[in-house]
Amino acid sequence: MSELHFDVTGAEGPKTYFGRLTRDTLAHAYLFTGAPGVGKKTFARRLAQSLLCEAPKTTVLGYDGTCGSCRLFEGGENARHPDFLEHVGTLKIGDRDGASGFYESEDLTARDLVRQLSMQSYSGGLRVLLLGDIDFATHHAANALLKFFEEPPLGVILLVTTSSPGRLLTTIRSRLIELRFPSLSQSQIRDVLHGMGYDEEHAALGASLGQGSITRAVAALGDDEESLRAQVARWFFDVVGGGTPEESWANRETLEDGLEVLKSLVRDWTSRSAAGDAGTLLAVDYQTEIGELPKLAGTDAIAMLSKLDDAQRLARTNVSPNMVSELVRMSLTGRALSSTRV
Amino acid sequence: MKFTCNTKDIASAVGAASKVVNAHTTVPILSNVLLQAENGKIAVRATDLELTLEHAFPAEIGEPGSVTVPAKLFSSYLGNLPAGLLELNGTPTRASVKCERSNYDFHALPADEYPPLPAATKGSHFTIGAKRFRDGIDATIFAASSEEARGAVLMGTLLEIEGNNMTMVATDGYRLAKYTTTLDDGIGGAEKYIVPSRALAEASRNLGGADQIAVSALGAQSNQLQMTAGDTSITVRLVDGQYPNYNQVIPAKFDRSLTVNTQAFIGSLRRAELVAGDRASMVKLAVSNQTLIVTASSDVSGNAYEELEVEQTGEDLTIAFNARYLVEILNHIKSAQTVIEFLGPLSPAAIRPVEPLEGGQQLYVLMPLRQ
Numbered sequence: 120m121s122e123l124h125f126d127v128t129g130a131e132g133p134k135t136y137f138g139r140l141t142r143d144t145l146a147h148a149y150l151f152t153g154a155p156g157v158g159k160k161t162f163a164r165r166l167a168q169s170l171l172c173e174a175p176k177t178t179v180l181g182y183d184g185t186c187g188s189c190r191l192f193e194g195g196e197n198a199r200h201p202d203f204l205e206h207v208g209t210l211k212i213g214d215r216d217g218a219s220g221f222y223e224s225e226d227l228t229a230r231d232l233v234r235q236l237s238m239q240s241y242s243g244g245l246r247v248l249l250l251g252d253i254d255f256a257t258h259h260a261a262n263a264l265l266k267f268f269e270e271p272p273l274g275v276i277l278l279v280t281t282s283s284p285g286r287l288l289t290t291i292r293s294r295l296i297e298l299r300f301p302s303l304s305q306s307q308i309r310d311v312l313h314g315m316g317y318d319e320e321h322a323a324l325g326a327s328l329g330q331g332s333i334t335r336a337v338a339a340l341g342d343d344e345e346s347l348r349a350q351v352a353r354w355f356f357d358v359v360g361g362g363t364p365e366e367s368w369a370n371r372e373t374l375e376d377g378l379e380v381l382k383s384l385v386r387d388w389t390s391r392s393a394a395g396d397a398g399t400l401l402a403v404d405y406q407t408e409i410g411e412l413p414k415l416a417g418t419d420a421i422a423m424l425s426k427l428d429d430a431q432r433l434a435r436t437n438v439s440p441n442m443v444s445e446l447v448r449m450s451l452t453g454r455a456l457s458s459t460r461v
Numbered sequence: 462m463k464f465t466c467n468t469k470d471i472a473s474a475v476g477a478a479s480k481v482v483n484a485h486t487t488v489p490i491l492s493n494v495l496l497q498a499e500n501g502k503i504a505v506r507a508t509d510l511e512l513t514l515e516h517a518f519p520a521e522i523g524e525p526g527s528v529t530v531p532a533k534l535f536s537s538y539l540g541n542l543p544a545g546l547l548e549l550n551g552t553p554t555r556a557s558v559k560c561e562r563s564n565y566d567f568h569a570l571p572a573d574e575y576p577p578l579p580a581a582t583k584g585s586h587f588t589i590g591a592k593r594f595r596d597g598i599d600a601t602i603f604a605a606s607s608e609e610a611r612g613a614v615l616m617g618t619l620l621e622i623e624g625n626n627m628t629m630v631a632t633d634g635y636r637l638a639k640y641t642t643t644l645d646d647g648i649g650g651a652e653k654y655i656v657p658s659r660a661l662a663e664a665s666r667n668l669g670g671a672d673q674i675a676v677s678a679l680g681a682q683s684n685q686l687q688m689t690a691g692d693t694s695i696t697v698r699l700v701d702g703q704y705p706n707y708n709q710v711i712p713a714k715f716d717r718s719l720t721v722n723t724q725a726f727i728g729s730l731r732r733a734e735l736v737a738g739d740r741a742s743m744v745k746l747a748v749s750n751q752t753l754i755v756t757a758s759s760d761v762s763g764n765a766y767e768e769l770e771v772e773q774t775g776e777d778l779t780i781a782f783n784a785r786y787l788v789e790i791l792n793h794i795k796s797a798q799t800v801i802e803f804l805g806p807l808s809p810a811a812i813r814p815v816e817p818l819e820g821g822q823q824l825y826v827l828m829p830l831r832q
Contacts, residue, residue, distance in 0.1 A: 191574070197489075200576075226485060234609070237612070237614075237699045237700060238613070238657075238700060239685070239698055239700070240575065241680075243579050243679075
């Protein structure tokens with residue numbers, strides 16, 4: 120029997136869960152939840168690779184990495200296995216055209232998936248469908264897939280990931296077995312960043328800024344002036360400095376991550392206000408700007424963080440992203456002025 | 462990989478294969494065609510993962526191997542070449558083509574990334590006369606459903622193999638088409654395959670160059686069906702599911718019938734349908750005294766009345782049908798005379814040619830409309 124791999128950092132709970140399963144005890148659909156960037160989609164892709172791996176094995180997790188099936192998974196997000204379908208982000212219903220073939224549009228649609236799942240497997244084994252960061256464009260799109268969530272055809276495994284499980288229709292969520300992915304530790308993020316080619320200094324900085332998320336760590340290390348973190352930080356220092364930001368960073372894709380960046384900056388502001396230079400910062404690259412901010416009263420800090428929590432809850436609904444950022448701006452402006460008066 | 466071939470041969474093969482390729486695929490390598498050089502032939506393959514088309518042609522092989530090239534671009538290039546010889550050198554990342562005094566380099570993707578076809582399923586192989594197979598496809602697939610809401614199973618056509626017999630069935634719930642024929646070389650037991658009707662239409666179009674078609678199931682659970690005629694093969698992923706028991710829809714006995722001139726009947730129905738308008742294209746058929754009266758009416762268009770001489774057996778009858786469905790069925794009957802059998806005004810009617818197709822039996826069942 121060849122040596123099997125399952126290269127996913129963290130996710131100890133899901134690893135233990137799937138480690139105890141066999142092909143016969145595997146359920147038909149799983150929901151992976153957890154903060155963005157904790158490895159849900161990576162785990163799902165590796166799980167799909169394990170399920171489709173041709174190497175003889177008795178476990179669910181693990182692939183040999185050399186069989187014909189595993190070769191079609193090389194390239195991670197660009198896996199080419201014909202029995203592995205992946206769609207990330209908003210899923211649209213798609214055009215109604217029974218005469219057309221598969222992949223008639225550049226993105227997979229709910230109708231494409233229904234059609235794909237109606238066909239037999241290409242290679243003769245299982246079929247795995249990954250819906251990453253799932254968000255249905257309309258109820259029609261969700262309802263088109265409802266039947267398959269409820270009772271997928273034999274040999275189909277559905278893997279769904281989201282950081283906002285509350286947004287899913289209860290009729291869909293109730294049909295999935297939910298597994299929570301915990302945030303990654305700083306050492307785990309450091310190891311992953313090392314593996315991605317970052318040097319020790321940047322890996323340590325990313326681990327510090329990532330707050331348990333690889334995605335956030337990589338975004339924070341981006342030296343691109345237009346990275347989300349840079350945009351949000353500019354906006355934050357403009358607002359608390361009493362200025363009017365020229366550009367908004369908030370849209371449907373960036374809202375949740377942007378609010379996380381704001382929370383980390385307010386946390387650093389609070390820490391520096393309470394302990395002075397002894398206060399440890401997460402955003403060490405903004406220590407000069409944070410040091411120049413007025414001292415923040417403890418009650419104001421609590422109120423500000425509480426408002427940001429409210430904003431995060433709002434962000435998980437269909438409320439306008441600009442409205443959420445405006446509410447946060449009003450909250451930061453009021454508190455900043457009151458702190459200045461203190 | 463290295464080979465020399467006739468420009469016409471490769472242009473024809475790549476042109477046919479590139480029709481399967483979708484330019485907007487989410488899997489980049491599916492935009493390419495796979496060229497495989499071995500045993501004195503070049504096999505050109507394209508797939509959209511539902512349908513795979515492969516066509517082979519003779520060539521002088523300098524070095525066996527494979528390469529994948531962008532289908533649409535390569536096909537357009539080949540289509541603009543003059544008649545003559547072409548030399549192709551392939552590597553995992555490049556295909557260099559020399560033709561007369563021109564040299565082109567095309568970006569390629571590694572051939573080992575191209576989705577391989579599964580191995581043949583043991584014992585599931587049969588052969589059938591190409592004409593009978595095409596007749597069967599033509600006689601049935603039009604009746605398959607085109608509505609997604611009715612499910613992928615009804616959008617497919619059932620191939621039922623039992624020993625040396627094959628039955629093809631398609632239905633959308635309102636009408637049913639059945640074609641029965643014999644195989645040249647059957648299988649030991651019985652097999653059922655639900656084939657997407659689009660794939661059968663492609664098979665009918667592309668597998669015309671040989672007298673016989675070899676059909677093999679591929680995959681551990683007979684997941685795909687490969688139809689091969691000469692140097693061309695079409696492989697299709699089968700629909701997952703159970704086909705309805707169609708025999709329940711076909712009445713076991715009828716108590717009256719009429720025999721009518723097929724073309725005259727089609728003409729009457731087409732004219733009457735114009736008047737029937739959007740009332741489900743309803744036309745009424747009244748059979749009495751060896752005469753068929755076709756009527757239709759609508760508040761907007763007026764009234765239609767046509768008489769046709771028929772051979773009637775059994776009692777008189779008045780029954781209504783969707784004219785479009787009836788015309789579609791009659792259009793697939795080659796016989797000069799058609800028999801329609803009835804069992805009352807609300808039971809399905811059976812329609813069949815008086816003179817059957819060579820080597821195959823057609824039967825159509827059509828649900829009547831409430832008058």
